[in-house]
Amino acid sequence: MADPWESTMDHAVAIARKAGETSSHVPVCFRFIGEESVAAGESCILSDSPTWIIDPIDGTTNFVHTHLTVTSTLDLQVEFGVVYSCIEDKMFTARRGRGAFCNGEPLQVSQQKAVEQAIVATEFGSDRDPEVVDKIFQSLRNVLCLPVHGVRGAGSAAMNMCLVASGCVEAYYEIGVHVWDVAAASLIVSEAGGVLMDVEGGEVDLMSRRIIAANSKTVAERLVKTIVAFSPPRDDAAPSDRCEDSTHLSARKV
Numbered sequence: 257m258a259d260p261w262e263s264t265m266d267h268a269v270a271i272a273r274k275a276g277e278t279s280s281h282v283p284v285c286f287r288f289i290g291e292e293s294v295a296a297g298e299s300c301i302l303s304d305s306p307t308w309i310i311d312p313i314d315g316t317t318n319f320v321h322t323h324l325t326v327t328s329t330l331d332l333q334v335e336f337g338v339v340y341s342c343i344e345d346k347m348f349t350a351r352r353g354r355g356a357f358c359n360g361e362p363l364q365v366s367q368q369k370a371v372e373q374a375i376v377a378t379e380f381g382s383d384r385d386p387e388v389v390d391k392i393f394q395s396l397r398n399v400l401c402l403p404v405h406g407v408r409g410a411g412s413a414a415m416n417m418c419l420v421a422s423g424c425v426e427a428y429y430e431i432g433v434h435v436w437d438v439a440a441a442s443l444i445v446s447e448a449g450g451v452l453m454d455v456e457g458g459e460v461d462l463m464s465r466r467i468i469a470a471n472s473k474t475v476a477e478r479l480v481k482t483i484v485a486f487s488p489p490r491d492d493a494a495p496s497d498r499c500e501d502s503t504h505l506s507a508r509k510v
């Protein structure tokens with residue numbers, strides 16, 4: 257069987273060559289956006305150049321506490337998404353227009369559109385500002401009282417989205433995520449037949465740090481009416497306008 261990773265890399269190189277219009281003799285030029293490089297002061301701006309968006313560990317708090325799910329995410333903007341759940345040894349992959357897979361098996365979102373029968377995933381995020389925490393709790397209360405069948409959280413944004421793609425939960429929403437948390441899984445959700453939406457409706461903007469990933473427009477739009485929206489500093493804001501999340505500081509001290 258052909259190695260899917262090898263064909264992915266061949267395709268990635270072909271995209272990079274096309275973008276740069278380089279001949280096969282010239283080395284290709286990829287750009288990178290990674291959680292750690294941005295934390296070290298590198299830019300978080302998407303350009304026309306093919307860009308790998310990487311989160312080496314998504315679910316850092318789980319990792320530090322050796323708790324359940326930890327994933328690594330890799331995305332070549334809009335072309336490929338890879339999320340690896342290392343403890344479960346599950347490799348979620350998607351290629352634009354070619355479907356989404358888990359360990360090679362096709363993924364399909366749930367067909368349940370009644371929100372009362374839905375499981376909704378979310379996270380409390382990393383910000384401990386009491387005003388932000390209040391809004392997160394107001395949203396959580398509103399979602400529970402829709403009512404939904406249940407609320408869950410895997411502790412990894414990417415994993416929550418892969419659960420949507422797998423049909424195990426109907427929707428995931430969060431305000432406070434970063435582009436590297438959700439880029440790869442966004443493609444996996446849409447290739448599994450799901451939808452992505454901003455928490456106030458309309459198209460999702462991966463730099464805005466707000467996302468709904470759902471099995472359907474119907475479920476996503478019910479959440480839009482329910483979530484108390486706010487806008488954290490964008491990922492592509494100037495470094496001086498970004499703020500360090502409080503739990504990340506403590507996680508890094510470990």
Ligand SMILES: O=P(O)(O)O[C@H]1[C@H](O)[C@@H](O)[C@H](O)[C@@H](O)[C@@H]1O
Pocket residue numbers: 291311313314315316317379380381382411412413414430432433434437504
């Ligand atoms: O573990 P990291 O990569 O820091 O990502 C977490 C994200 O920053 C938080 O907003 C989410 O709540 C977690 O689910 C992410 O996994």
Ligand SMILES: [Mg+2]
Pocket residue numbers: 311313314315413436437
């Ligand atoms: Mg992450």
Ligand SMILES: [Mg+2]
Pocket residue numbers: 291311312313314315316
């Ligand atoms: Mg991370």
